[in-house]
Amino acid sequence: MVLRQTPSPLSLAPAETLSRVRYVLTDMDDTLTHQGRLPPETFIALDRLRLAGLRVVPVTAAPAGWCEQMARMWPVDAVIGENGGLYFHCDGNGAKRSVPDRVLCHPPAQAIEANERLKEAREMLFKQLPDPEVQKSYYYVDTGLIAGNVYLFAAAQGLAAWFHNCDTAGLAQRLGLRAEQRVLFAQSIGYPEKD
Numbered sequence: 001m002v003l004r005q006t007p008s009p010l011s012l013a014p015a016e017t018l019s020r021v022r023y024v025l026t027d028m029d030d031t032l033t034h035q036g037r038l039p040p041e042t043f044i045a046l047d048r049l050r051l052a053g054l055r056v057v058p059v060t061a062a063p064a065g066w067c068e069q070m071a072r073m074w075p076v077d078a079v080i081g082e083n084g085g086l087y088f089h090c091d092g093n094g095a096k097r098s099v100p101d102r103v104l105c106h107p108p109a110q111a112i113e114a115n116e117r118l119k120e121a122r123e124m125l126f127k128q129l130p131d132p133e134v135q136k137s138y139y140y141v142d143t144g145l146i147a148g149n150v151y152l153f154a155a156a157q158g159l160a161a162w163f164h165n166c167d168t169a170g171l172a173q174r175l176g177l178r179a180e181q182r183v184l185f186a187q188s189i190g191y192p193e194k195d
């Protein structure tokens with residue numbers, strides 16, 4: 001038997017607990033946005049969080065171009081994009097750089113070549129492993145690697161990260177995913193409780 005505890009509203013959290021919060025990492029699509037748009041009250045709320053001294057970091061599957069725009073235009077400290085594949089960081093004094101730092105696994109000159117090699121390897125692998133169930137196992141490996149990137153970012157910022165199962169069908173429905181898209185796991189991030 002698995003007991004699940006329903007989270008309490010933040011408004012019920014003790015002030016002392018909330019005073020220890022330093023970061024807000026949040027999903028973007030249909031969490032911050034509504035029908036593809038960022039409502040003005042959400043923009044204002046993000047700005048108020050930053051003015052209160054919290055670091056705000058949206059986490060999204062969105063491609064680099066969208067993430068760069070968010071980092072430039074939104075009141076956030078960084079944006080993790082492409083499911084953890086990259087992030088854009090804004091400088092620490094509150095001013096946005098005209099081109100935020102873009103951090104990739106490879107320098108830009110080598111990134112195109114590396115992506116081509118990955119594409120070739122994936123095509124070769126799927127030819128050798130035509131069984132869709134075996135292919136699915138590789139999606140889980142990719143998911144683990146993405147989760148690892150988020151863990152590394154969280155650890156570097158002094159945050160705790162928890163990779164776990166969730167109501168995948170319910171979350172997929174709530175996110176409005178297409179039939180070919182799947183939720184595999186969830187990852188919660190927060191400030192660790194002190195003993």
